[in-house]
Amino acid sequence: MTKWSTIASSLSPDKMFLMKQAMEQLDTRYDEQESMVWGEEGQHDTRESAHYALGLLLRGSLEDVQMASGIIDRVLEMQLTQQGEIYEGTFRASPEQQAPPSGYTAWGTFSPGYGYAQQDALTEVYRRFAQYAQLEEQTQYKEQFGRAADEVFPRVWESFDPNWREFIACTFAVILENFEDRLSIKQVARMDKAMQRAVSTSLERYVSQSIPTNTNIELMHLFIAHYYGHRYEQIDWIQHAERGAMALLDDYRELHSFAEFNSSTYYGVDLTVLGMWRVYGRSVSFRNIGLQLEHGLWEDIAAFYSPAMENICGPFARSYENEITSHSSIGVLLYLALGESKRHLTSINCETSHDLLIALFGVDVPEAALQQLREQQGERFAVRQFKELCERDLPGHNRHVCTATAWLSPQLMIGGLTGSHNTNGQMHHATAHWLDEQGRRYSMRMVRREVGQSWNTHLRGMTFNVETEVSRLDITAHLEAAVPIELVFELEGAALHEIQITADRWQLPGLTVQVDAQAPQPQVIQQGGRAEIVYAVEHRDRIWNQMHFRLYFL
Structure with missing residues (x-):
């Protein structure tokens, strides 16, 4: 042993x-x-x-x-x-x-x-x-x-x-x-x-x-300036960290949100580093600011979390996957917060090595947030605003106020984002998660990409506005770029080989989506446990620089 x-x-x-x-x-x-x-x-x-x-x-x-x-x-x-x-x-x-x-x-x-x-x-x-x-x-x-x-x-x-x-x-x-x-x-x-x-x-x-620096890097930067500033008696580093921590807290308080909003990928890093602030902070002020940010972040997670689906609802700002058990430490953090019944959320993924850090710091979750994480709340809306960070734009002109709106029910949750000017492909402006009759989980997200390439790139010339209603998403996409573009609704789940897609109806496992679209005829691409409904901007003899979708989830 x-x-x-x-x-x-x-x-x-x-x-x-x-x-x-x-x-x-x-x-x-x-x-x-x-x-x-x-x-x-x-x-x-x-x-x-x-x-x-x-x-x-x-x-x-x-x-x-x-x-x-x-x-x-x-x-x-x-x-x-x-x-x-x-x-x-x-x-x-x-x-x-x-x-x-x-x-x-x-x-x-x-x-x-x-x-x-x-x-x-x-x-x-x-x-x-x-x-x-x-x-x-x-x-x-x-x-x-x-x-x-x-x-x-x-x-x-x-x-x-x-x-x-x-x-x-x-x-x-x-x-x-x-x-x-x-x-x-x-x-x-x-x-x-x-x-x-x-x-x-x-x-x-x-x-x-x-x-x-995006939010997760800013949190790490301030921590190392603070920690090593004390270790090496670098007064300017310490002062910088204290000022930066207070400025970050003020920025967070304005809208109760980080620039990297609703991201299971980066929220996991954020909470890990805020645990370092709480445990290794050398001043009361630094530790207290870290704890306020940690509590606030758990409140943000709880607002968009569905206990029935054990997942965070979109939309997502800078995220890789739709599931909190993929490319994320959130499942691990929920396990520490909610106990043994959530051990299955700790499956191995590319973030698993971070668990060694997380285990040292644990979690500190406010009681009200814990209640939300434990108990399904029926049908509800969740709304948050956040100031995004557009990395490719000039500092001082790269923060825009965005609105994320989600509608959650025990079997279905959908989300939409408005106001973003971000060029980052990790912005997922329209999302859906649902359960089929057997309780199997499925998800959908809208992405854009250069034809034949990955969506995880920066591309200029495109904006998306997505309004969320009860069981409905209204999507307006402006698609102008220097390269050929396609808009993709990416599906993930167990039985996607059963899907039937037409211009006005998507028949999915456990879900029917009625589609009212001003868009070209879609193409369907299936790859194992994923499927894509693809709308090409250049379709036959027409260029669709603007597309509109009204999706009714039935």
């Missing part, structure tokens, strides 16, 4: 379950030769390796500690240290990732939004090149152009991920807080040097807004 460290063994059984489950999964993916964990993409994963090092220290045997030390050294090797570059202080996502180019840009010369503007500009350069060269296909040399650009310009998300500074710095904070005495003095000194670089460059990014 494995003997865990004193810290781990003092935790409650539900938290120990999460730790053991995460470690069992990570153990199978550990590469002893590389001292790193294999990731989902066939490459080693720096962030998950840092989490695994924490888990090994929590397990605590001499062999585990030695392995953890080797992994920490390997993660430290992943830090990018080229002084003055936009990516200085962050970490390579994996050792297989090529280091970004250097020598073409320098800190202090970037305008706000530079990191995104550069990428968009290069994409536009290629589009115009293809047009002027009269290439038969716009994508003919796109890959080669991208490779050439990445050898000269450090493009955010393409050649580096700026957010790995914050993710690794948070995990190292937890390691140093709990296990500094189990690491060598030399290794701790290396970690401190790396963290000084990471936090100082995170601060430069935050102040310059060269790459604007």
